[in-house]
Amino acid sequence: MTTVANFAIDYRQYLNEHGEVNTKLPDFANNSDTLIQNYQDMVLTRTFDLKAVTLQRTGKLGTFPPILGQEALSVGIGSSMQKDDVLVPSYRDHGAQFQRGVSMQEVLLYWGGDERGSNFASANAKDDLPISVPIASQYLHAAGIAKAFQYRQQKRVAVTFCGDGGTSEGDFYEAINLAGTWKLPVVFIVSNNQWAISVPRDIQSGCETLAQKAIAAGFTGVQVDGNDIIAVREASLNALEHARNGNGPALIEAITYRLGDHTTADDAKRYRSREETNAAWQREPIARLKSYLVNIGVWNEEQEKNLQTQCAAKVEKAVKAFLDMPKPNVTEIFDSLYAQLPEALIEQREEAISEASS
Amino acid sequence: MQAIQYREAIREAMVEEMRRDERVFLMGEEVAQYNGAYKVSQGMLDEFGPRRVVDSPISETGFSGLGVGAAMYGLRPIIEFMSWSFCLVAADQIINNAPKMLYMSGGQFGCPAVFRGNNGAGGQLGSTHSWCVESMFSSVPGLKLAVPSTPRDAKGLLKTAIRDDDPVFFLESERMLGLGARGGKDFSRYLKDTWAPPTPKQDEDFTIPFGVADIKKPGNDVTIVAAGRPVHFALDAAEALGKEGIDCEVIDPRTYRPLDIDTIVKSVRKTNYCVVVDQSWPFASVGSEIAAQVYEHAMDDLDNKVIRINNDDVPAPYNRTLEQEMLPNTKKIIDTVRAVTYNA
Numbered sequence: 058m059t060t061v062a063n064f065a066i067d068y069r070q071y072l073n074e075h076g077e078v079n080t081k082l083p084d085f086a087n088n089s090d091t092l093i094q095n096y097q098d099m100v101l102t103r104t105f106d107l108k109a110v111t112l113q114r115t116g117k118l119g120t121f122p123p124i125l126g127q128e129a130l131s132v133g134i135g136s137s138m139q140k141d142d143v144l145v146p147s148y149r150d151h152g153a154q155f156q157r158g159v160s161m162q163e164v165l166l167y168w169g170g171d172e173r174g175s176n177f178a179s180a181n182a183k184d185d186l187p188i189s190v191p192i193a194s195q196y197l198h199a200a201g202i203a204k205a206f207q208y209r210q211q212k213r214v215a216v217t218f219c220g221d222g223g224t225s226e227g228d229f230y231e232a233i234n235l236a237g238t239w240k241l242p243v244v245f246i247v248s249n250n251q252w253a254i255s256v257p258r259d260i261q262s263g264c265e266t267l268a269q270k271a272i273a274a275g276f277t278g279v280q281v282d283g284n285d286i287i288a289v290r291e292a293s294l295n296a297l298e299h300a301r302n303g304n305g306p307a308l309i310e311a312i313t314y315r316l317g318d319h320t321t322a323d324d325a326k327r328y329r330s331r332e333e334t335n336a337a338w339q340r341e342p343i344a345r346l347k348s349y350l351v352n353i354g355v356w357n358e359e360q361e362k363n364l365q366t367q368c369a370a371k372v373e374k375a376v377k378a379f380l381d382m383p384k385p386n387v388t389e390i391f392d393s394l395y396a397q398l399p400e401a402l403i404e405q406r407e408e409a410i411s412e413a414s415s
Numbered sequence: 416m417q418a419i420q421y422r423e424a425i426r427e428a429m430v431e432e433m434r435r436d437e438r439v440f441l442m443g444e445e446v447a448q449y450n451g452a453y454k455v456s457q458g459m460l461d462e463f464g465p466r467r468v469v470d471s472p473i474s475e476t477g478f479s480g481l482g483v484g485a486a487m488y489g490l491r492p493i494i495e496f497m498s499w500s501f502c503l504v505a506a507d508q509i510i511n512n513a514p515k516m517l518y519m520s521g522g523q524f525g526c527p528a529v530f531r532g533n534n535g536a537g538g539q540l541g542s543t544h545s546w547c548v549e550s551m552f553s554s555v556p557g558l559k560l561a562v563p564s565t566p567r568d569a570k571g572l573l574k575t576a577i578r579d580d581d582p583v584f585f586l587e588s589e590r591m592l593g594l595g596a597r598g599g600k601d602f603s604r605y606l607k608d609t610w611a612p613p614t615p616k617q618d619e620d621f622t623i624p625f626g627v628a629d630i631k632k633p634g635n636d637v638t639i640v641a642a643g644r645p646v647h648f649a650l651d652a653a654e655a656l657g658k659e660g661i662d663c664e665v666i667d668p669r670t671y672r673p674l675d676i677d678t679i680v681k682s683v684r685k686t687n688y689c690v691v692v693d694q695s696w697p698f699a700s701v702g703s704e705i706a707a708q709v710y711e712h713a714m715d716d717l718d719n720k721v722i723r724i725n726n727d728d729v730p731a732p733y734n735r736t737l738e739q740e741m742l743p744n745t746k747k748i749i750d751t752v753r754a755v756t757y758n759a
């Protein structure tokens with residue numbers, strides 16, 4: 058018998074859960090300004106997230122999926138992308154969307170039940186896709202966008218997210234297989250937050266790692282500590298460069314934990330223990346980065362206080378803008394339906410206007 | 416009669432059939448440990464264990480296709496979709512495989528699977544999560560399709576579905592799962608005792624056959640045809656219209672495949688007016704089919720044209736106001752009935 062192939066999955070962590078560095082840092086991480094920026098963005102993301110949950114509780118938002126605990130992953134990937142790359146998010150990636158220039162007001166508008174929130178104003182995010190609800194369907198869209206980049210010979214990369222649950226879908230497997238076959242410039246992120254609503258990771262797949270699914274598709278998959286922004290950014294910068302240079306796709310499985318409920322319509326206490334959640338809080342991403350920054354002497358409590366105040370003010374401003382948005386017109390259900398509205402619908406549209414005003 | 420919720424009626428049907436028939440098992444997302452995403456399968460894991468109440472990864476193609484294979488091999492799977500919206504991921508298995516198996520195998524391998532789950536706008540879930548699949552799927556030969564509107568119909572029809580030798584698409588509604596929660600009071604207004612199933616003691620083998628419409632409210636002046644959730648809009652409308660002296664007959668076909676057109680036609684011959692309410696989109700819809708069949712059979716008995724009330728011909732909006740605007744509702748039915756009977 059001969060061995061015809063050998064595979065291994067690497068795991069990367071730089072900052073452990075206490076914020077201690079356990080190995081030599083990659084170059085970018087020696088620039089403390091970058092890390093401080095990441096830290097501020099993570100805190101802003103969390104401030105927003107907590108506020109959004111409160112808004113939902115008071116009836117101002119429909120349903121909302123909190124990102125609590127996954128800020129390093131979301132901010133880390135978003136901030137590694139270049140301007141003309143394209144983000145194809147899942148519903149739990151507003152941290153990455155903010156990095157791309159999507160506004161907090163837009164995210165609120167969307168979850169308030171208004172498709173206008175997916176019409177991003179920022180030039181940077183204008184090619185980014187809105188959220189796709191059918192799980193993992195966006196993986197194929199990202200591969201398609203990467204196909205278009207390849208077709209046009211552009212040095213751009215599509216970056217897409219799905220959850221641990223999403224890796225069980227057919228769309229997931231077909232997307233990675235096509236991307237591997239055609240060496241498409243796409244980076245697949247698996248946000249392994251241990252839960253798919255009430256379904257734990259071990260019911261989802263018999264694989265030891267989700268990263269190894271990439272191997273079957275013919276490219277590299279790595280695992281990182283998704284609560285360590287340095288590990289996340291190093292893996293994503295590598296993957297992006299690899300894809301941008303025409304070497305094909307990459308997959309990153311980021312190990313993290315969903316500290317909040319699946320959505321505001323869920324109650325996670327019904328299916329997981331307090332011990333488990335408490336233990337996960339010990340590994341959360343923001344405290345560990347803060348403690349590292351404080352230890353190396355580039356962050357202090359006064360800066361922290363200012364940051365908290367600024368974040369709260371920014372979020373309040375976005376909330377106000379969101380609440381002040383005029384309601385959509387009844388015509389909007391027709392206006393973005395076809396490029397050119399067909400005759401029969403023009404009539405229905407007129408009827409809707411007269412019904413709405415009667 | 417037992418005052419149970421719609422979700423309990425579905426559970427009772429499954430439990431009773433699983434006790435009766437070892438071949439029946441339930442498979443889907445969150446059906447076991449979590450007792451069902453909407454608590455429909457509460458307690459079933461405890462009673463039947465993980466061999467017969469099976470949690471699946473989020474793999475709709477996977478568990479639908481496995482269901483098809485298991486059914487062809489003699490089992491009786493009940494496949495639960497968290498929402499019918501997400502069955503579309505598995506369209507090839509449920510549309511292009513399940514209903515064709517018997518035919519393509521020259522009568523050898525049937526597919527006695529039940530596919531069930533929530534259908535219709537659940538309330539602000541956005542267009543990809545708010546599908547009404549009855550029109551799309553009713554045009555597929557080889558399958559049966561039920562749309563129960565009360566706990567009684569849900570239980571009786573589901574038991575029939577599980578016993579049926581062909582694939583059955585069973586369309587429930589998230590908005591009706593709690594129906595009956597407040598006991599008989601809710602419905603007794605317009606449904607008297609007919610909304611709830613008999614107790615197992617009263618009738619231990621209660622089933623409702625497919626293809627038999629139910630006259631939810633008898634009347635003489637106009638026929639309203641509706642199935643699923645819109646039945647309740649129609650009954651509300653009938654109540655309001657009754658006060659104006661318009662006596663509506665509300666007919667619930669209960670299954671679109673097979674369709675009991677005779678009961679509808681008989682009613683139209685009596686009332687001479689017909690309104691069809693259907694919570695899917697108007698083009699090539701079940702509502703259109705019923706209207707066409709009414710014309711074919713009762714053209715000369717009609718004193719006005721048949722009017723269809725459907726969703727507006729747009730995707731379900733995410734916005735609350737726009738969504739309500741787009742769906743059939745009681746007011747639309749009242750206005751339409753007045754117009755069609757020249758009472759506007």
Ligand SMILES: Cc1ncc(C[n+]2csc(CCOP(=O)(O)OP(=O)(O)O)c2C)c(N)n1
Pocket residue numbers: 149190191192219220221222223224248250252253254315319444473475497501504
């Ligand atoms: C095709 C499809 N099936 C089912 C659902 C219902 N659903 C919404 S979120 C979810 C769990 C997803 O879990 P995971 O992929 O781990 O992502 P997470 O929510 O943890 O970020 C499910 C089953 C859906 N949206 N689409």
Ligand SMILES: [Mg+2]
Pocket residue numbers: 220221222248249250251252253254
């Ligand atoms: Mg998950």
